[in-house]
Amino acid sequence: MDHDMHDMDSCRIEQALEVVVGRWKVSILFLLFLGTKRFSELQKAIPQITKKVLTTQLRELEEHDIIQRVVYPEVPPKVEYSITEYGKSLAPVLEVINEWGNKHVEYMKSREPREEKAIQGS
Amino acid sequence: MDHDMHDMDSCRIEQALEVVVGRWKVSILFLLFLGTKRFSELQKAIPQITKKVLTTQLRELEEHDIIQRVVYPEVPPKVEYSITEYGKSLAPVLEVINEWGNKHVEYMKSREPREEKAIQGS
């Protein structure tokens, strides 16, 4: 069943990254993994984001069925966002990425300024 | 020692993604994980990429110490790129991402056109 990356074309890394790449998607996912949030709660938690951008990032996550949008037909309007069952399958992946990120931040801190390696000629 | 994501600020997912996100980085990494490659070999393997872009993507990977650039002072010039020891630590992470990507591609294929969920008022 063809899980491996025998060739570049059967590699699905880019398709996976497409889902989580976006200026604020990781932050949004982080917050929603903590629990359901309203639009305004997300806005407050990420003060730098604008409504328009928040909306588009949410829509994109929704299109990939990572998050769920529930509209309560009230006045004033109320909209809740939450991780879907399917979206939860992302959690272990994000965990692994985060762990590597932790090590990477430490690694880069401890690193010397970069030098070019050249093999000496005779 | 603080590996977990208790709060948004201790989340290092974005720092990790920074390393692998870029139009051609995944392809480049894929090829280099197969073995050392010369600049021209990478170019041939990824025909759509231009020299300039290939160069910048390689430089960025190099800055994160994921790949290594070795210059052979010959005429004509010869430059080899390879995964660093540290860079190899990325392999299992990419594996996990790729596995999820595989499932995601399948999942999206099998999915209905999206509907908005609304809770009915009384």
Next chain:
DNA sequence: CGGAATCCCTCGAGATACTG
């Protein structure tokens, strides 16, 4: 409250040409 519409701007990436 939760958007949609509009305008704007940055920046990654592509095309092309030149060089040690």
Next chain:
DNA sequence: CAGTATCTCGAGGGATTCCG
């Protein structure tokens, strides 16, 4: 061969205003 140097372009993201 393995790059630089310019120029260009468009998409993603940001700021602001208006709306049901």
